[in-house]
Amino acid sequence: MDTHPASSADGARVVRRAVSLLREVSAARGNGATLKVLADSAGLPQPTAHRLLKVLQDEGLLERDAASRAYRLGSLLYEFGLAAVPRVDARRLCAGTLERITRAVGDTTYLNSRSGNDALCLDRREGSFEIHALPIEIGNRRPLGVGAGALAVLASLPSAEADAVIEANAKRYRRHGLTAERIRIYVEAARARGFAITSGRIVARYRGVAIAVGNGIGGVPASLSVVAVAERLDPRRIEQVARILIREEKSLREMLSIAPDSHNESPVP
Amino acid sequence: MDTHPASSADGARVVRRAVSLLREVSAARGNGATLKVLADSAGLPQPTAHRLLKVLQDEGLLERDAASRAYRLGSLLYEFGLAAVPRVDARRLCAGTLERITRAVGDTTYLNSRSGNDALCLDRREGSFEIHALPIEIGNRRPLGVGAGALAVLASLPSAEADAVIEANAKRYRRHGLTAERIRIYVEAARARGFAITSGRIVARYRGVAIAVGNGIGGVPASLSVVAVAERLDPRRIEQVARILIREEKSLREMLSIAPDSHNESPVP
DNA sequence: CCTGGAATTCCACAATGTGAAATTCAATGT
DNA sequence: ACATTGAATTTCACATTGTGGAATTCCAGG
Secondary structure, eight states, X not given: OOSOOSSSOOSOHHHHHHHHHHHHHHHSOTTOBOHHHHHHXXXXXXXXXXXXXXXXXXXXXXXXXXXXXXXXXXXXXXXXXXXXXXXXXHHHHHHHHHHHHHHHHOSEEEEEEEETTEEEEEEEEOOTTOOSOOSOOTTOEEETTSSHHHHHHHHTSOHHHHHHHHHHHHHHHHTTTOOHHHHHHHHHHHHHHSSEEOOSTXXXXXXXXXXXXXXXXXXXXXEEEEEEEGGGOOHHHHHHHHHHHHHHHHHHHHHHHHSOXXXXXXXXX | OOSOOSSSOOSOHHHHHHHHHHHHHHHSOTTOBOHHHHHHHTTOOHHHHHHHHHHHHHHTSEEEOTXXXXXXXXXXXXXXXXXXXXXXXXXXXXXXXXXXXXXHHOSEEEEEEEETTEEEEEEEEOOTTOOSOOSOOTTOEEETTSSHHHHHHHHHSOHHXXXXXXXXXXXXXXXXXXXXXHHHHHHHHHHHHSSEEOOSTTTTTEEEEEEEOTTOBTTBOEEEXXXXXXXXXXXXXXHHHXXXXXXXXXXXXXHHHHSOOOOSSOOOO
């Protein structure tokens, strides 16, 4: 009946489903995600999810906590990650920038990038001030738009694309007490302001300031952000932090436009 | 016909196949592997492999070099890798050891671990002497037994298990100009000697010395190895290097037995 | 222009994966 | 101790999904 299934949907449903489970597991914070949660966040019937998760576990892509029954990413994925050196290494390119921002503001700093409809935490520097209950770990994902860093990335996308992302993430926003509508408003605000801030209601008690990186790092949209307990980020301080971010983003952007991609094979004899 | 195919082979063939393709891609050196190669090293008919690879690429687990048509690990795997922090981080635990060995010998040093039937290069320190045509990169895999580091790991396994691995890898050894029989001899030699050395014929021009780490790191068999151009490793020098490795392995082993696993969640309020 | 090896597409067929329903298990409240 | 509830797991009859041999296209080298 419906002629247009989706995109290149040839013989591969299971694989797609399996990968989407991996994504869900990877999106789960802290101690992993339970079958139930994974099943319906991936939109799969429970038994199906169960079967697939079992295989993934058996293959080493996932591990399972004996006590909580929760799934987490497995060691094989870690190993693949070692081998999958990105053509342009955002982490390394931004290391200095992150360092400098952290020293300047004293709070925790993040490097985020876009991955599909998610924002991904690529790197982080802990500020001296931070209460050590850091909300976001390296490798964590959340829907684009949720949190300052993720919001800056979303706002940096071309309108049409941003809309598509928001559309696709609509359901997921609920879980964070948000709606697509609200996100659209935030995006507008961030665009108008030139940088993104969060109310401190998304991740309770915390507030963030973030700026998008030029037009991305190696073509991938990205952002730099600073997060602190809400009290530490009153309007005055937000301005200060924003100024620092703007400055650092500018010099990073210049650096990126000069830096040749981080070739591994240098043609030098 | 045969009633029970293999192990827990419930509804999952495709996923298993897909994963084994990922493994093959990850095993491929340098600039990736071509469809043909992947298809038959994974034991799949070409069209099937093609179809699966296409999906994996589409999902971001693989990338494809436009020119050479070769597949390589994709950015999503890198991202998963960031999130998949291992419960006990061998790389970090051995950083000091590796550093010290490299300073002491001046040649390139490797940390290897077992991953299934493969040896995996977990980390590496470049020695001052090294001609910069390093054969093995972080994340690379080769069959257990091929190369000094991989041989030490293999030799450290219980006999029965080592035999099983050798058996399973038999076909793959061919590609390195080796045979299961020869590997068995090497393993015996390594066990007798207490450390592993390679003839310099496996990776031409290079020779290696390696020692297994106690009974592994966090339960995973591992080894420390030193690789240099063959001329630099005459018998006398091999002895010197071995002595250093033995010493460092011992202190590493002691350190590991004290060090609590790197818990992330401390139960402190 | 041909030729051989690789990549890609086709498509008839059935094995593989599916998911509703039933069952077991574990935690929690009474 | 005994229900009660919600999650995890197993089962199984069914058809959708994935299969792979064969045919086709695409290139690179001669």
